[in-house]
Amino acid sequence: MHATPAYDNDNVFAKILRGELPAHKVYEDEATLAFMDIMPRAPGHVLVIPKTPCRNILDADQAVLSCVLATVxxxxxxxxxxxSADGLTIQQFNESAGGQVVFHLHFHVIPRHAGVPMKPHTGDMAPSEELREQAERLRALIS
Incomplete structure (x- = not known):
């Protein structure tokens, strides 16, 4: 059995939570933060994270998971x-072998349209203005 590495307080999501990096916020409460993915695989691609430090679903407390899933x-x-999506893809990756790149628990919420494939993960960033407008659309619908 492999030991799980310790949580890295300098991961990009920890820096967003501390306000050290910008993010187009969609929703925030005492336990969670939702913000636009800067490398979206479809318009409206949002990331939902807990404010509690945890690498992934394997070391997250059940109460934390409950809060995160309510926000998801x-x-x-x-x-x-x-x-105006026909459906949604909800993704969550754990450890490098499972596809995880940022080691802070996060869920991808991706609006989907029938017959339209998700864009590949190329590392290309969306224009900030586009993400800002999408975040505004989402905030207007979240109560």
Whole structure:
């Protein structure tokens, strides 16, 4: 069995939580933060993270997971409506072998349209103005 590495307080999401890096925020409460993915795989692609430091689902407390999933659902409902989506893809990756790149628990909420494939993960960043406008659309629908 492999030992799980310690949480890295300098990961990009920890820096966003501390306000050291900018983010187009969609929703925030005492336990979670939702913000636009800067490398979206579809319009309206949002990331939902806990404010509690945890690498992924394997070391997250169940109470933390409960809060995160409640926010995922809230954001998913808004994303489906805001982007007139036919459906949603919710993704969550754990450890490098599972596809995880940023080692802070996060869920991807991606609006989907029938017959339209997700863009590949190329590392290309979306224009900030585009993300700002999408975040505004989502915030208007989240209560």
């Amino acid at each position: 659902q809230k954001v998913a409902r808004a994303a489906k409506e805001a982007f």
